[in-house]
Amino acid sequence: MKFINLTRQTEIGANSYYLEVDDQKLVLDSGMHPKNEGDDALPNFKALADRKLDAILLSHAHQDHIGTLPVLMRRQPDARVFMTDAAGEIGSILLHNSVNVMTRQREEIGATLYPLFTHREAERAFDQWHFCPMRQRITTSGERARPQDQDVVTFEFFDAGHVLGSAGIMLRSRTQTIFYTGDVQFDDQTIMQAADFPEEKIDIMIMECTRGDHATPPGWTRAGEERRLAEAIIEAFRRGGCVLIPVFALGKTQEFLAMIHQFRRENLLGDFPIYIGGLSSKMTDTYDRRASMTRRRLPRLQLMQEVAPFILNGQTIGDAPARAGRVYALSSGMMTPKTLSNIFARRVIEDPRHSVFFVGYADPASPAGLLRETSAGQEIKLDPDQPAQRVQCHMQAFQFSAHATRESLIAYAKKISPRKIVLVHGDPQAVEWMRATLATELPGAEIIAPPPGVELEL
Ligand SMILES: [Zn+2]
Numbered sequence: 001m002k003f004i005n006l007t008r009q010t011e012i013g014a015n016s017y018y019l020e021v022d023d024q025k026l027v028l029d030s031g032m033h034p035k036n037e038g039d040d041a042l043p044n045f046k047a048l049a050d051r052k053l054d055a056i057l058l059s060h061a062h063q064d065h066i067g068t069l070p071v072l073m074r075r076q077p078d079a080r081v082f083m084t085d086a087a088g089e090i091g092s093i094l095l096h097n098s099v100n101v102m103t104r105q106r107e108e109i110g111a112t113l114y115p116l117f118t119h120r121e122a123e124r125a126f127d128q129w130h131f132c133p134m135r136q137r138i139t140t141s142g143e144r145a146r147p148q149d150q151d152v153v154t155f156e157f158f159d160a161g162h163v164l165g166s167a168g169i170m171l172r173s174r175t176q177t178i179f180y181t182g183d184v185q186f187d188d189q190t191i192m193q194a195a196d197f198p199e200e201k202i203d204i205m206i207m208e209c210t211r212g213d214h215a216t217p218p219g220w221t222r223a224g225e226e227r228r229l230a231e232a233i234i235e236a237f238r239r240g241g242c243v244l245i246p247v248f249a250l251g252k253t254q255e256f257l258a259m260i261h262q263f264r265r266e267n268l269l270g271d272f273p274i275y276i277g278g279l280s281s282k283m284t285d286t287y288d289r290r291a292s293m294t295r296r297r298l299p300r301l302q303l304m305q306e307v308a309p310f311i312l313n314g315q316t317i318g319d320a321p322a323r324a325g326r327v328y329a330l331s332s333g334m335m336t337p338k339t340l341s342n343i344f345a346r347r348v349i350e351d352p353r354h355s356v357f358f359v360g361y362a363d364p365a366s367p368a369g370l371l372r373e374t375s376a377g378q379e380i381k382l383d384p385d386q387p388a389q390r391v392q393c394h395m396q397a398f399q400f401s402a403h404a405t406r407e408s409l410i411a412y413a414k415k416i417s418p419r420k421i422v423l424v425h426g427d428p429q430a431v432e433w434m435r436a437t438l439a440t441e442l443p444g445a446e447i448i449a450p451p452p453g454v455e456l457e458l
């Protein structure tokens, strides 16, 4: 089996991986880098050289996994594209939103390559996707695998518990099994149920490492963390300010709304206005529409109706005042310049009455990552086109990750005990901790941190 890491660095960037299994040439995911621009936002597709892909398999619809799919499809018009139907619905919303963002960036930063694809291409791409249910073996030509299909390569999606529609992908060849975790969460979240991953023999595991450099604090529980968040919101309102929570439009927004719903039901919090972004509201609609069809917790909860958030968009954010006693759960999660959370943050960080709460992953070099590490009184420039500001607001961090703890990743690897483990989707320190720990815990296994762009024989 051949493997090429198509990310440009060891990082959580534009995730994409090439696999050659028997005679099948496949790519797993086709992400867009959350921070880089232009060519650097794309995976290193040049490393594919003139290989003709048979199939492209998508783990889920976060930007860093699906964001450049129309570009890859343009380069590989004959490759079949597979994902779960929920990922397809969300992915389509995300890609159209991305065209709008890139069109704006073309003017703002003079990115002449942008948009990398058009609305028409995003639409045509959607028409060509094949949607697959969880836990069904499918051949790379899109047929349901029959018992006599022993010597063809098949794939199967397993619920990854990360966000709606997220899946780990099992590939079975004549001689071996390869499992790609995608982004996974092995614990229940407020809406998402824990991953439902295979427990059979796996020869090669391609594993995400997002939280590899963070030990779970002793005594941490999700229930305890939820209570801490509810109390922090009450405190923030007492200071006479509002709360800004930068969140991903997909996943964290819906988990947060569900938490608020629970807090109200348990009388931990009263009623107060909540604001979310336009993209987030579309994705929340998808969660609501699919509530009873998907494997999840709170299957009857209709977030848009019962939590009833107000919606802000690129036009209305300009006039939206930071009002006391309100929560603004706005994307992007990393506070990328020009996004709602970045624009709103610049309105609140100089005021000691206001609060910013961090509830998930943010790249350390992103505006959200930088703000989190800034102490009161220090200056920060959240947008390169805007003046620096002195941070005076209250800040607090919570742990509601949609990614598996490093302890649970190690436990899964030990339970399955693959022959080889390929470590992806992590910053260098995270990958290194996972590599060193797995080398000790699974001495018989080969642990590989794949260098970008290099073809490996597995
Ligand atoms: Zn993800």
Ligand SMILES: [Zn+2]
Pocket: 012, 015, 062, 064, 065, 183, 425
């Ligand atoms: Zn990811």
